[in-house]
Structure formats: C-alpha cells, structure tokens
Amino acid sequence: MTSGYAVVAVMVVVLGTILVGAYGLRVSRTTSDFYVASRTVSPWWNASAIGGEYLSAASFVGIAGLIFAYGPDMLWFPVGYTAGYLVLLTMVAAPLRRSGAYTLPDFAEARFRSRVVRGVASSLALAIGWLYLLPQLEGAGLTLNTVTGAPDWAGALVVTVVVTVNVMSGGMRSITFVQAFQYWLKLTAITVPIIFLVAVWQVRGADSLTEPEFPSFRQDTEVSFQRQATIHAEQEIVIRGTGVVDGERLEDRELLLTSGYHRIDGGSKFTFPKDAPVPHLSTMAHNTNESWSLPASSGADFPLYGAYSLIIATFLGTMGLPHVIVRFYTNPNGTAARRTTLIVLGLLSVFYLMPPIYGALGRVYTPELLMTGQTDAVVLVLPTRMIDGIGGQLLGALVAGGAFAAFLSTSSGLVVSLAGVLSQDVLRLGGVRGFRISAVLACLVPLAMTFVSTTMPVADMVGLAFAVAASSLCPLLLLGIWSPKTTTIGAVAGMLAGGVPALTAGLVTMFTDTGDSWYEILLSRPAAWTVPLGFTVMYVVSLATQKHVPAGVQRTMVKLHAPENLGLDGSGSSSSGQERS
Amino acid sequence: MVVTSPRTRAPRARRPYSGTREINEQSELGAVYMRTLIGAQRRLGLSVCLVTCGALALLPLLFTIEPELGKFRVFGLGLPWFLLCLATFPMLVLAGWFYVRQAERSEREFAELVERP
Incomplete structure (x- = not known):
C-alpha cells in the first residue's frame, strides 16, 4: 500500500520529534537536567510521558496483529500491559520514588548498599532494554516497508539515527516533552481512523465479524x-x-x-x-471467524499454561522495565508518584480499547495477511483497504505516523535509561560526554541484532522482555521494598536464578528454531516457571543468610516508606550517592 | 494556707518524645511505628492487587473448564471480548483510585500519630 501521504506523515513525525527535542535543548543545561528533568514535571505531563513511552510498537501494531491472527487469547496482552501498572502502583510506585533512585541499579544500591547487587541489576536492565529495543526496530522496519516498500533495515536505521541524535542533544528534559506529545499523537492516530472504519463497516451493512465461515477475499x-x-x-x-x-x-x-x-x-x-x-500460513491455526472468536482458538499446545505465563509476565514485568522506572524520579514525592501512576492507568485504558477493533475488522477486510504472515501490518493496511480514495490514504498516513511515533518514543525512553546504566556502571564515564557516548552504544547493539534475529511477532518479542523483567528485577523490587529480611546474597541469587533462565529461554526462542518440540512453550513463554523460581530462591536464600542483612536496613525502610513531609531522617548519616550533582 | 510557689523539686512526668524523634533516633518505639505503617501499606497493596488481578486470572481457567461460556454474548459481544476489551479497564482504574485514596489516608493517619507532641 505504498502511499505518498504515509511517507509524508512519517517524515512529519520524525521532524516533529526532532523539533520538540530541540526546543527542550534550550532549557537543558546541567547534568541534572539531562538525567531527570530537574524533577519539575507535573503529574499530567509525567503521566502522558509515561504513557507515550510505554505504548510501543507492540501496543500500536503488535497487539492488533496478534488478535487478528490468534483470537481472544491475545487480549491478555493489552489487559496485562495495563494491569502491570496497577501492580506497580500498589506495590512499587511511592517507595521507589522515595528511595531517590534514578535507575534500577540505583535502587539496588540504595537498598542493599552493595556494588555486587548493583552490578547484577545493571546487567539485567541492559539485557531487558536491548531485548525490548529489538522489536521496536523490527516494527519500524515493517512499517516503513509496508508504507514505502523500503527494505526492512531502512526503518530500523531511521529510528536509530533520530533517537540517538535526539537523546544526545536533549537528554531527559526534552524527552519528557517529546514523550508527552507522543502519547496524544498515538491516541489520535489510533482512534480517529477507528471511528471512520467502524462507520464504514456499519454503513456497509455491519457484516458479522464472527460468521462460521473461513476468511475469504472480498475483492480481487x-x-x-x-x-x-x-x-x-x-x-x-x-x-x-x-x-x-x-x-x-x-x-x-x-x-x-x-x-x-x-x-x-x-x-x-x-x-x-x-x-x-484465503489459504492460510501452515504455521497458523486455521479457524472460521466464529471459532477464532472463542477462547483457546490459537491452536497452541497447552493454551492454559500459555495464558497464565503471559499473565504472570505482563502483570509483574512492567515494574522491571528500565525505561518505566526512570519516570518515577521526575515526580516531586511519593504521593505524586502514586497519582501519576493512577493517571497512567487511565490513559492506557483508553488507548487499549482500540487495537482489538482493528484485529476483528481485519478478519473481514484484510484476510490476505493471514497468508503472508505479515499480521503485524493489519493496523497499517486496514484504513486504505476499507476506505477508497484520498480519505483512506490520509487515514492510512495518520496510522503510519502514529506507529512511527510509537517506535520513536519507546526507543527514546529505552535509550535514555540504557545510556544512564551504561555510562554509570559499564563505561564509568561521568558527565554529559559519557552520557552521549553511552547513548550511541545503547542504540548500536540492538541495531546489529536486527540483522540476525528471526521473524517473530513484535508483541511476542516484547513479551519475552517482560518475562525476564518479571523473573529478576520484579523480585528484587517487591522483596527489597516490603521485606527487611532480604539480604544481599539472597537478592543476587534470586535475580540470577530467575533472570538467567528467562533470558536464555528468550534468546533461544528468538534466534533459533525450536519448531514443534514439546518444550517450545516453556521457552517461548517462560514466566510461569522462572518467576516463581526467582521469588523462591531470593526469599529462601535470604532466610538462610540472615547474618548478612545489609547494615542500616531500618533506616532504608524509613526512607522508602515514610511520607517525605514529616522530616524523618530515614537515610541516616550514611546517606550518599542519592542526589546527583 | 497560701501556696506561694509551685512544688518544683518533685519529679515531673517525663514528657514523651514525638514519634518523629523516636523514629529518627532508631528507638524500639520508632521501629514499632514504622512496622505498623509498612504492614498497613503492604496489606492494602497486596489486597487490592490480589482481589483485582486474582479475579482477572480466574478467567482463563473459567473459559477452559466451561467452554460454553465463551459463546455467551453480552451487548452483542462474545463474553471473553466483553470482559477483556471493555469491563477490565474501568475496573483497573477504579481499583487504582481506591488504592491511592486509602494509601494517602493511612499516611495521613501515620503523620498525625508521629507528629503528636
């Protein structure tokens, strides 16, 4: 569906992102500006920015694609992505802000006073970030390919360059503006076409989307x-x-x-x-539109295990994503962090009403994607297919622009947080220069990975990043915040016991072909066994090593949980390294 | 009899420290204050989470045990679609709103407790 309008829309989004970023450049001067926007961001801005950053390629194109192909089992993706914020709100938001940590490794160090815990958390945050960046770049490739016919690597390259330049020049201050702008852009880009598409569907007689017939071509x-x-x-x-x-x-x-x-x-x-x-791809279940609309229609082995694994990964993984955590530091206090998270919950709920509609309409209007396997393109193709002439082209352009905004915003957020981790923990280069070098490195690794990875639906890849986060950093946060008994050794053991198997499973699924082996589902949806493993090991090892409870844990707990305005000196005399100069 | 001056040599009742000071000085009492706050917040967070996410997590099991439920229709939508596309989201926001309200209330109560002179 090569379309001139879509190319223009993508260019407008790219230029707009750069311009808004450059506007931010004028107000970001100090290192503190670069990292955390000097903590002057209001809850609404902050919540829009979190939403903008969080709604990735997986949310914008991936979810609709999966629902289109595999039916209602995939609705757990949008539900889980949102419910993850409820878990984050209730268990992590305020204490995390009060810890004063900017990144997850900062939190690990503040809570456990240990370089080792920090090191392990850094490595995991890097792995999760890169695992999450990869599908963004693949999604960008797919979008540019669908709207212009450019080769897959072109989209990935465009996103990499724009994000690197933007992050290097503006840092987090500009990123907050960019991200907030992106949320509203994405919401518009996915909602406006839906209104027209549903109207067209109604005018044409509102064909049932769940007829007991196989999808067929509506025209030559x-x-x-x-x-x-x-x-x-x-x-x-x-x-x-x-x-x-x-x-x-x-x-x-x-x-x-x-x-x-x-x-x-x-x-x-x-x-x-x-x-x-429509002939169907041999690897995909063949369903009538009626059987597709029922649960467990995806034809996967062990659907119940798959559903629960997905639920566990998304509910618990959100809090462990490196780019999500960073945003909490920009709240002035713990109470604001909670309110921000509640607004995010609302913003995400509105957005996630849309993708399933694309998926369902796609069964009737773009069934050929079931045959080519490009199911992720359903959001992009549907407007031009359903609406003839310039109207459809403009709506298609809007969706393409929104999709590109999704890749840019999530990638920017990830690159900022990864650059933070890289410059502090790996390269040990401080200041603005260290941050810039790290930003380039943070982009190059996943770009290189796009050349070797297999073709996997983007939402599935993102699901793997969630699984790693849920098995390693989630136990660290939950047990670290709520149990004073957690020890340094326990934290390291738990993160490794949960994170390493989940990461290995993810890499094996992505880069090799496990085919139809019985254990395929255990590798492609690892969370149901790696998350309990991580929690159990962390808790049991902590109980066994109670002599090694970090010094000053009571003070840390005061700092994490007491409201800021009471003047409670939680961090005690050993407060250090929390405030960045 | 006229009292010309109050008795000052008798031991006066010890004026208790404020909770803030107990906590800052890491006394036993301060630790009890903190344990109470953390316990209350943990209970609140866990119950909101478990009730909401637990209810959601029952759905796959329900649809597997009783596949006929999947064919049930609400407002023209299949039941799984209605529940997961529409009903879930307001429920999550409501649960979040309830949590924020309760958490702020328990922090206010904690503040009143420890700031009492």
Whole structure:
C-alpha cells in the first residue's frame, strides 16, 4: 500500500520529534537536567510521558496483529500491559520514588548498599532494554516497508539515527516533552481512523465479524509475498501473477493452486480472485471467524499454561522495565508518584480499547495477511483497504505516523535509561560526554541484532522482555521494598536464578528454531516457571543468610516508606550517592 | 494556707518524645511505628492487587473448564471480548483510585500519630 501521504506523515513525525527535542535543548543545561528533568514535571505531563513511552510498537501494531491472527487469547496482552501498572502502583510506585533512585541499579544500591547487587541489576536492565529495543526496530522496519516498500533495515536505521541524535542533544528534559506529545499523537492516530472504519463497516451493512465461515477475499486482491511462505489452500484457486510457486517460475500467467500445501517464494506477487477462501500460513491455526472468536482458538499446545505465563509476565514485568522506572524520579514525592501512576492507568485504558477493533475488522477486510504472515501490518493496511480514495490514504498516513511515533518514543525512553546504566556502571564515564557516548552504544547493539534475529511477532518479542523483567528485577523490587529480611546474597541469587533462565529461554526462542518440540512453550513463554523460581530462591536464600542483612536496613525502610513531609531522617548519616550533582 | 510557689523539686512526668524523634533516633518505639505503617501499606497493596488481578486470572481457567461460556454474548459481544476489551479497564482504574485514596489516608493517619507532641 505504498502511499505518498504515509511517507509524508512519517517524515512529519520524525521532524516533529526532532523539533520538540530541540526546543527542550534550550532549557537543558546541567547534568541534572539531562538525567531527570530537574524533577519539575507535573503529574499530567509525567503521566502522558509515561504513557507515550510505554505504548510501543507492540501496543500500536503488535497487539492488533496478534488478535487478528490468534483470537481472544491475545487480549491478555493489552489487559496485562495495563494491569502491570496497577501492580506497580500498589506495590512499587511511592517507595521507589522515595528511595531517590534514578535507575534500577540505583535502587539496588540504595537498598542493599552493595556494588555486587548493583552490578547484577545493571546487567539485567541492559539485557531487558536491548531485548525490548529489538522489536521496536523490527516494527519500524515493517512499517516503513509496508508504507514505502523500503527494505526492512531502512526503518530500523531511521529510528536509530533520530533517537540517538535526539537523546544526545536533549537528554531527559526534552524527552519528557517529546514523550508527552507522543502519547496524544498515538491516541489520535489510533482512534480517529477507528471511528471512520467502524462507520464504514456499519454503513456497509455491519457484516458479522464472527460468521462460521473461513476468511475469504472480498475483492480481487493482489498479494505480494515479502518472505517465503508455506501456505495451505482448502480448495482449488486460480491465481494470476509473477513469482515462484513450489519451485516453478511463473511470469504473469495463471496457475491453478491445488488444495494442499504450497511454497511461495519471497518477492512473488499474485492476484487472488474475489470470494475465494484465503489459504492460510501452515504455521497458523486455521479457524472460521466464529471459532477464532472463542477462547483457546490459537491452536497452541497447552493454551492454559500459555495464558497464565503471559499473565504472570505482563502483570509483574512492567515494574522491571528500565525505561518505566526512570519516570518515577521526575515526580516531586511519593504521593505524586502514586497519582501519576493512577493517571497512567487511565490513559492506557483508553488507548487499549482500540487495537482489538482493528484485529476483528481485519478478519473481514484484510484476510490476505493471514497468508503472508505479515499480521503485524493489519493496523497499517486496514484504513486504505476499507476506505477508497484520498480519505483512506490520509487515514492510512495518520496510522503510519502514529506507529512511527510509537517506535520513536519507546526507543527514546529505552535509550535514555540504557545510556544512564551504561555510562554509570559499564563505561564509568561521568558527565554529559559519557552520557552521549553511552547513548550511541545503547542504540548500536540492538541495531546489529536486527540483522540476525528471526521473524517473530513484535508483541511476542516484547513479551519475552517482560518475562525476564518479571523473573529478576520484579523480585528484587517487591522483596527489597516490603521485606527487611532480604539480604544481599539472597537478592543476587534470586535475580540470577530467575533472570538467567528467562533470558536464555528468550534468546533461544528468538534466534533459533525450536519448531514443534514439546518444550517450545516453556521457552517461548517462560514466566510461569522462572518467576516463581526467582521469588523462591531470593526469599529462601535470604532466610538462610540472615547474618548478612545489609547494615542500616531500618533506616532504608524509613526512607522508602515514610511520607517525605514529616522530616524523618530515614537515610541516616550514611546517606550518599542519592542526589546527583 | 497560701501556696506561694509551685512544688518544683518533685519529679515531673517525663514528657514523651514525638514519634518523629523516636523514629529518627532508631528507638524500639520508632521501629514499632514504622512496622505498623509498612504492614498497613503492604496489606492494602497486596489486597487490592490480589482481589483485582486474582479475579482477572480466574478467567482463563473459567473459559477452559466451561467452554460454553465463551459463546455467551453480552451487548452483542462474545463474553471473553466483553470482559477483556471493555469491563477490565474501568475496573483497573477504579481499583487504582481506591488504592491511592486509602494509601494517602493511612499516611495521613501515620503523620498525625508521629507528629503528636
């Protein structure tokens, strides 16, 4: 759906992001400005910024794509992404702000007074951040590819360059403005088209989205295959076009696609006739629209295990994401941190009403994506498909711009927090220069990774980052904040016991093909076993090493939990390293 | 009999330190104050979390045990869609609002307790 308007929209978003960032540049002068926007951000700005940063490629394009392909089981993604903030609000928000920590490693050090705990937390935060950046870049590649036909790496490169320049020049102050602007842009970009799409659907007779029929082409549809695909046709279809089917080269002529499996090479382009049932990708469950709309329709093995693993990962993983934590420091106090989080909960709830509608309409209007496997593109393709002429093109451009805003904002937030960790804990380079060098490094690693990773739905990749966060940094935060018994050794053991298996499982799923092995689900959805493992090890080892409770833990607890305005000297005489100069 | 001056040599009742001072000086009493606050906040946080997330987490089990529930329709939407796309979000915001209100209240009570001279 190459469209000039969409290219313009993407460029406007990119330029707008740079301009808003440059506006912030004029007001950011000191190191403190760079890191935490000098703590002068109001709850509404802060909440919009958190929302803008949090709504990533996975939320904007990924969720709709997964729901489109796999049905209501995937609704746990938006629900979990939101419920994660409720857990964060109730268990972490205020104490984390009161700890005075800027990053998770800062929190680890403030709570345990140990460089080792800090080091382990830093490594995990880096791993989670990079794991999370990768799907953002892949999503950018997909979007640019869908709207302009540019190769996949181009979108990733554009995002990398814009984010690096922006972060290097403005730091966090400008990022707060950029992010807040991005939330409202994204909400507009996903909501306005939906209003028109639903209206069009109603005007055209509101076809039921859950008929007991297989998805079929509504019109003669030209389908281009970006990658090799093995598809299964239920009945014979006459297709026409250019490409390679089952190793046979066709040049603009007709072919009778027999029922059964066929391999179509990347770069092929065929026109499928109106009313023919859509062949489906061999790796995807074949559902009528009715059976698709029921729970457990995804055809995965052990659907109950998969659902619970996803629930655990998203509910508990949110608090462990490095870019989410950073935002809490910009609240003036613990009470404001709570209020900010509550507003975020509201903002996310509004946004997440939209993606499922795209997914459901896609079953009727863009079923060919089930065959090419580009299910993540459903949000991008739907407006131009459903609305003819310039209206559809403009709405398509709006969605493309919003999607690009999603990649830019999440990547910016991640890069800021990763650069913070890199400059303080890995490179040990202080000041603005150290931060800038770290920002470049934080971008380059995932960009390199995009060249080797397999093609996995972006929301699934993000799910893996959540799983690692939930198994390692979540126990650190929850037990560290609420149990004075947690010891240094226990914290390190727990983070490693939960984090290392989750990370290994994630990397194995991403970079190798585990195929249909029975243990595939244990690796692609590890949270259900790694999270309990992390918590149990941290708690049991802590109980076994009670002699090593960090000194001054009572003072730390006062600092974490007492309201700021009481003048309680929680940090005691050993307060150090909390305030950044 | 006329009292010309109050008795000053008798031991006066010890004026208690404020809770703030007890906590800052790390006394036993200060530790009790803090344990009470932390305990109350932990109970509040955990109960809001467990009730809300626990109720949500029951759904997959429910739909597996009773697949017919998935076909039930509410306002023209399948039950899973209605619950997960619409009903969940206001519930989460409401739970969050309730938590913030209660947490701020228990902090106010704590402040009154420790600032009492």
